Amino acid sequence: MSINHLSDDQIQEYLDGLSSEVTHIHLEKCAACRENLKAYQNLYKHLQGDTPFELPSDFEDKVMSNIRGQSETANSGLLTFFLSLLGVAGAFFTIFYYYGLNFLKAAPENFILIVDRVAKELNGGLTLIVAAALILILLGIVDRNIARVRSRIS
Amino acid sequence: MIDNRALVETILRGDPDAFRTLIRQHQRLVGHIVGRMVKNREDVEDICQEVFLKIYRSLKDFKFNSQLSTWIAAIAFNTAVTHMQKTKGAEAIFGGDDEIDSFPAAPDGSAPDAAAERANISFVLRTEIDHLPPLYGTIVALFHLHEMSYQEIGTIMKLPKGTVKSYLFRGRRLLKQRLTAQIRQEDLCL
Numbered sequence: 184m185s186i187n188h189l190s191d192d193q194i195q196e197y198l199d200g201l202s203s204e205v206t207h208i209h210l211e212k213c214a215a216c217r218e219n220l221k222a223y224q225n226l227y228k229h230l231q232g233d234t235p236f237e238l239p240s241d242f243e244d245k246v247m248s249n250i251r252g253q254s255e256t257a258n259s260g261l262l263t264f265f266l267s268l269l270g271v272a273g274a275f276f277t278i279f280y281y282y283g284l285n286f287l288k289a290a291p292e293n294f295i296l297i298v299d300r301v302a303k304e305l306n307g308g309l310t311l312i313v314a315a316a317l318i319l320i321l322l323g324i325v326d327r328n329i330a331r332v333r334s335r336i337s
Numbered sequence: 338m339i340d341n342r343a344l345v346e347t348i349l350r351g352d353p354d355a356f357r358t359l360i361r362q363h364q365r366l367v368g369h370i371v372g373r374m375v376k377n378r379e380d381v382e383d384i385c386q387e388v389f390l391k392i393y394r395s396l397k398d399f400k401f402n403s404q405l406s407t408w409i410a411a412i413a414f415n416t417a418v419t420h421m422q423k424t425k426g427a428e429a430i431f432g433g434d435d436e437i438d439s440f441p442a443a444p445d446g447s448a449p450d451a452a453a454e455r456a457n458i459s460f461v462l463r464t465e466i467d468h469l470p471p472l473y474g475t476i477v478a479l480f481h482l483h484e485m486s487y488q489e490i491g492t493i494m495k496l497p498k499g500t501v502k503s504y505l506f507r508g509r510r511l512l513k514q515r516l517t518a519q520i521r522q523e524d525l526c527l
């Protein structure tokens with residue numbers, strides 16, 4: 184009669200398909216080890232039927248809207264950036280159109296004076312254009328920072 | 338494998354329905370990994386969302402050096418580990434290596450209204466798994482629910498095959514002992 188019973192590791196190896204002939208022969212002869220084998224078989228059966236954590240049925244939709252939200256944020260950031268550029272270009276084009284090279288010569292010396300003079304002459308129209316361009320630039324910067332913070336969080 | 342290749346290529350061409358298919362095929366796997374690693378149920382779904390966003394962003398870098406499911410499982414595992422390191426630390430993940438036998442068993446649900454639930458072996462088992470170190474429970478799920486080999490699990494967790502095997506065997510031995518003890522107790526109660 185054999186005194187050395189199978190270890191728990193040997194029984195698990197047997198059930199995982201890694202057993203040797205020795206294990207097989209011992210199991211045929213030994214009721215105590217067959218009892219232990221039965222306990223493991225029972226455990227395996229329940230482990231295979233376990234449901235640890237199931238995601239909700241709308242999980243897929245949530246992921247997709249999350250992805251869409253992220254790419255929309257990126258797109259709107261880009262749009263604001265281009266609009267800002269367009270605004271600045273438009274403002275400079277207008278100034279250049281009305282004042283030509285004289286404006287460029289005077290510009291570095293006293294910008295505020297020029298803007299003031301131009302605004303008066305255009306009855307406030309140009310100030311509006313410059314202000315709009317500045318607001319657009321600011322929006323662009325804020326939007327890009329929000330997008331950066333969001334992507335860092337996720 | 339060929340099917341997965343076609344699926345990945347379709348996703349990369351910008352087909353949102355293809356990514357939906359990928360989510361459907363892998364959300365069970367991701368949910369099981371994150372669900373076993375992170376005990377706080379409220380965090381699990383958010384982390385799973387994060388996992389699929391990461392997959393979406395880095396799918397172009399996947400070169401089919403492994404199975405798609407192995408690659409996805411590794412992202413899920415790493416994201417869960419990062420979350421746990423932020424909240425708890427490495428000890429919580431591995432359960433202090435050689436101390437698994439001293440890991441506390443689930444508290445006995447001795448209230449009378451819990452009797453019906455205690456009779457449910459699956460419930461007992463799940464409670465016991467939740468009391469194992471997260472890594473052990475995750476290995477058990479990957480092996481028994483997703484039919485992964487020691488080698489595949491090792492690739493996902495960046496652990497040697499032998500270590501995976503030893504964690505799996507120790508986890509199962511403990512579960513068997515506790516399950517046997519609980520069920521015999523049930524018999525005595527009846």
Ligand SMILES: [Zn+2]
Pocket residue numbers: 187188189209213214215216217
């Ligand atoms: Zn024996």
